[in-house]
Amino acid sequence: MPKxxxxxxxxxxQLQLPRTTINDWLKxxxxxxxxxxxxxxxxxxxxxxxxxxNISVWKNEGKSASVxxxxxxxxxxxxxxxxxxxxxxxxxxxxxxxxxxxxxGEMMQVVHSDIELLLANVEQLNEKRIKSTRRAAWxxxxxxxxxxxxxxxxxxxxxxxxxxxxxxxxxxxQEYVKKIEILQNESKQQLEELxxxxxxxxxxxxxxxxxxxxxxxxxxxxxxxxxxKAFKELEKSVAANREAEMLKMREAFAAEQKAALExxxxxxxxxxxxxxxxxxxxxxxxxxxxxxxxxxxxxEKERNANKKLESENIELNKTLSSMQDDAxxxx
Numbered sequence: 001m002p003k004x005x006x007x008x009x010x011x012x013x014q015l016q017l018p019r020t021t022i023n024d025w026l027k028x029x030x031x032x033x034x035x036x037x038x039x040x041x042x043x044x045x046x047x048x049x050x051x052x053x054n055i056s057v058w059k060n061e062g063k064s065a066s067v068x069x070x071x072x073x074x075x076x077x078x079x080x081x082x083x084x085x086x087x088x089x090x091x092x093x094x095x096x097x098x099x100x101x102x103x104x105g106e107m108m109q110v111v112h113s114d115i116e117l118l119l120a121n122v123e124q125l126n127e128k129r130i131k132s133t134r135r136a137a138w139x140x141x142x143x144x145x146x147x148x149x150x151x152x153x154x155x156x157x158x159x160x161x162x163x164x165x166x167x168x169x170x171x172x173x174q175e176y177v178k179k180i181e182i183l184q185n186e187s188k189q190q191l192e193e194l195x196x197x198x199x200x201x202x203x204x205x206x207x208x209x210x211x212x213x214x215x216x217x218x219x220x221x222x223x224x225x226x227x228x229k230a231f232k233e234l235e236k237s238v239a240a241n242r243e244a245e246m247l248k249m250r251e252a253f254a255a256e257q258k259a260a261l262e263x264x265x266x267x268x269x270x271x272x273x274x275x276x277x278x279x280x281x282x283x284x285x286x287x288x289x290x291x292x293x294x295x296x297x298x299x300e301k302e303r304n305a306n307k308k309l310e311s312e313n314i315e316l317n318k319t320l321s322s323m324q325d326d327a328x329x330x331x
Contacts, residue, residue, distance in 0.1 A: 005036070005043035014049060015056055025055055028065060032072040051076060198284075206285070212274055213295055219267065220302055223260060227309065230256055243324060250320060257313060264306060271299060 008026070012019045026033060033048040051072065058068045230253065237249055278292040 003045055005038070005045055006049055007041065007043060011044060011049065011052060015052055017056065022052070025052060029055060029069065029072060031078045032069075032076050047076075206287075206291075210291075213291075217298075223263060224305075227260060243327060246320065246324060250317075 006014065008019060008022055012022045015022065029051070032051055033044060035042045035044045035048060037043070054072070054075070055068055058071065063071075237245070241249065275292070275296075278295070282289045282292060
């Protein structure tokens with residue numbers, strides 16, 4: 001029955017730890033972890049899982065890496081030579097380049113076996129060299145030269161493969177950086193367009209508000225002029241008309257005053273609507289808030305003027321009543 005083995009992902013699940021942590025431990029404590037190659041992937045046995053569990057316990061106890069290495073050496077012994085952690089590649093990068101490293105490793109194994117076989121043949125030739133002629137000696141030298149040439153060719157092929165892999169990685173990295181820059185530029189352009197649209201909308205709202213405010217001021221001024229004109233006409237007709245005419249004029253004036261007040265109420269309602277819109281605009285721009293404050297002050301002045309106008313109407317009514325009483329007394 002085959003022994004149970006674990007991949008790096010399965011080790012992370014068994015230990016309930018992040019895969020990055022497992023990769024760091026596999027790199028730092030590799031001399032104490034048994035594994036075997038399954039195709040192009042490393043598989044770890046139960047002994048390696050037990051070692052990792054002990055490492056997890058000691059890490060939780062606060063022990064340093066050097067102390068854990070001593071404990072592992074005392075309990076399990078060293079399986080291989082310890083390599084400095086800073087000189088190793090990260091586990092993730094090792095996995096990414098695993099296929100190329102495996103092919104290079106297999107090629108080196110084939111070359112190594114060929115070299116061992118050739119060295120064995122060379123030893124046999126050396127044993128026979130004592131009894132052979134000078135021609136046999138030259139043959140062994142040629143064989144050695146061929147071996148060195150083969151080893152050099154294999155080393156050159158491995159070097160070219162590593163350079164090609166590095167160039168491909170650099171090209172992929174540059175392409176990724178270019179894509180990020182394109183996305184950043186697109187986001188920046190979209191943000192600028194959105195700011196332009198918002199600015200245009202604010203300018204449009206501000207223009208509409210100014211137009212409405214100007215129209216409202218003109219209507220108020222027109223009503224004020226009409227009321228002043230009505231007052232002048234009333235003053236002229238009081239001296240010439242009798243009591244009935246004065247009464248009719250008072251009723252007409254009262255009706256006009258009522259209509260004017262109704263118009264004023266309607267304008268105040270419209271002003272309330274404008275103030276509501278102004279409150280919405282205030283959220284978008286502090287500049288509009290200043291204009292709204294100025295508009296409120298102007299409206300307050302108009303209300304004060306209206307109150308003053310009402311008080312003047314009351315005084316006028318009192319004067320008319322007094323004049324009516326005087327006319328009655330004379331009659």
